[in-house]
Amino acid sequence: MTAQPPEITPFFGLRPAPSATRPRDPRPGVSGLSAEELTAWAAERGLPAYRARQVLDAVWRGRQDDFAQVLTLPAAIREQLAEAFRFDTLAETEVRPTDGGLTEKAVHRLSDGLLIESVLMHYPARVGARERHTLCISSQAGCAVGCPFCATGELGMERDLEAAEILDQVRHAQRRLAAAGKHLTNVVFMGMGEPLMNLDRVLEAIEALNDPARFGLGARHIAVSTSGVVPGIRRLTALGPQFTLAISLHAARNPLRDVLVPLNRRWPVEEVVAAAREHAGATGRRVTYELTMIEGINDTDADADALAELLRGDLAHVNLIPMNQVAHTPWTGSPIPVVERFADRVRAAGIAVTIRFNRGTEIGAACGQLAAEHAGQPTPAVVKRRRERIVAQSAAALRGERSSEPAPALAAAEAAS
Numbered sequence: 215m216t217a218q219p220p221e222i223t224p225f226f227g228l229r230p231a232p233s234a235t236r237p238r239d240p241r242p243g244v245s246g247l248s249a250e251e252l253t254a255w256a257a258e259r260g261l262p263a264y265r266a267r268q269v270l271d272a273v274w275r276g277r278q279d280d281f282a283q284v285l286t287l288p289a290a291i292r293e294q295l296a297e298a299f300r301f302d303t304l305a306e307t308e309v310r311p312t313d314g315g316l317t318e319k320a321v322h323r324l325s326d327g328l329l330i331e332s333v334l335m336h337y338p339a340r341v342g343a344r345e346r347h348t349l350c351i352s353s354q355a356g357c358a359v360g361c362p363f364c365a366t367g368e369l370g371m372e373r374d375l376e377a378a379e380i381l382d383q384v385r386h387a388q389r390r391l392a393a394a395g396k397h398l399t400n401v402v403f404m405g406m407g408e409p410l411m412n413l414d415r416v417l418e419a420i421e422a423l424n425d426p427a428r429f430g431l432g433a434r435h436i437a438v439s440t441s442g443v444v445p446g447i448r449r450l451t452a453l454g455p456q457f458t459l460a461i462s463l464h465a466a467r468n469p470l471r472d473v474l475v476p477l478n479r480r481w482p483v484e485e486v487v488a489a490a491r492e493h494a495g496a497t498g499r500r501v502t503y504e505l506t507m508i509e510g511i512n513d514t515d516a517d518a519d520a521l522a523e524l525l526r527g528d529l530a531h532v533n534l535i536p537m538n539q540v541a542h543t544p545w546t547g548s549p550i551p552v553v554e555r556f557a558d559r560v561r562a563a564g565i566a567v568t569i570r571f572n573r574g575t576e577i578g579a580a581c582g583q584l585a586a587e588h589a590g591q592p593t594p595a596v597v598k599r600r601r602e603r604i605v606a607q608s609a610a611a612l613r614g615e616r617s618s619e620p621a622p623a624l625a626a627a628e629a630a631s
């Protein structure tokens with residue numbers, strides 16, 4: 215894409231909101247409703263079915279920000295709709311462009327004051343590949359998994375998002391794209407939160423994205439990422455949709471993965487990969503494995519060989535992404551020559567590998583980084599304690615010792631899947 219992205223939402227100067235500051239708006243978001251639900255709502259009020267279709271059109275294809283602007287509907291119906299539903303569950307949005315306009319990072323404020331993020335990435339057309347516009351969305355406000363290299367993990371868990379709060383991130387991005395005559399081509403659940411710990415709402419959102427009467431995006435253009443909630447992966451496999459499964463792997467050896475992805479203490483890496491393998495077998499879709507590359511921690515030859523051994527013969531694709539600097543970690547991203555050497559060793563085992571770069575590093579494109587910035591930085595003493603803990607844990611992991619600490623948020627993970 216050569217042109218600047220259109221119509222950048224003005225800076226709202228969102229204020230810190232480390233936790234919910236006011237009660238949630240009890241009205242459901244209208245984007246969470248199916249055609250059948252809206253038709254039933256209209257029928258209860260004696261309205262014809264075409265009124266429900268008009269609402270759906272306004273929600274999914276219109277440029278309006280509010281029911282009051284949907285002039286295809288009579289004023290009385292607009293008022294009824296506004297009483298029953300929220301047109302937009304994202305109360306405020308601030309968009310910051312970077313990478314010469316190729317990346318737009320949005321911070322959204324929810325009705326209770328919590329902040330979440332989405333990132334819109336533009337990929338210009340090139341030989342053999344069409345122009346793409348990919349949106350990375352959040353499924354939770356905060357996250358309970360607590361990966362130490364992640365700014366969202368640093369924020370802790372606040373709450374699950376409603377389906378409409380997930381979907382409205384997509385509507386916001388699509389409205390910005392539509393102003394330039396463009397359309398969102400891909401949606402990835404890789405923003406804040408562990409999607410499989412909010413699986414019911416994530417599945418509702420996928421259904422809406424997939425539904426031709428609503429967003430109409432093919433399942434093959436949707437990817438769901440997980441840090442390894444094995445029951446959730448199995449549930450996705452049983453449902454059989456053709457969307458892409460992405461595993462946030464980060465390490466192939468259990469001692470190190472215990473530290474980098476604390477959920478590994480409950481579902482070790484072999485179980486996660488076995489569940490992903492079943493998903494690939496059932497859907498015929500290649501599983502993507504993501505590794506955030508951290509200098510001197512998970513980028514050694516031994517790590518590359520362990521990964522190659524783990525995935526040998528699988529329907530798999532590996533993405534290597536040098537880590538973004540996060541304030542509370544003592545780590546830095548792996549240098550590119552190290553990442554290339556790692557990639558070559560994994561490729562030698564016949565596994566496809568791509569080296570990717572985290573978009574928008576100067577605006578904090580590591581997930582949760584911008585929301586963390588709004589929430590305020592931890593004190594130097596807290597940062598020091600966290601760094602010391604991470605150093606001690608990773609040193610033990612590099613000696614091959616498994617963590618004795620409990621896995622985080624297991625109840626939530628088991629209940630959600």
Ligand code: SF4
Nearest residue numbers: 357360361364367407
């Ligand atoms: S990397 Fe993903 S799973 Fe881990 S803490 Fe961050 S948001 Fe949660």
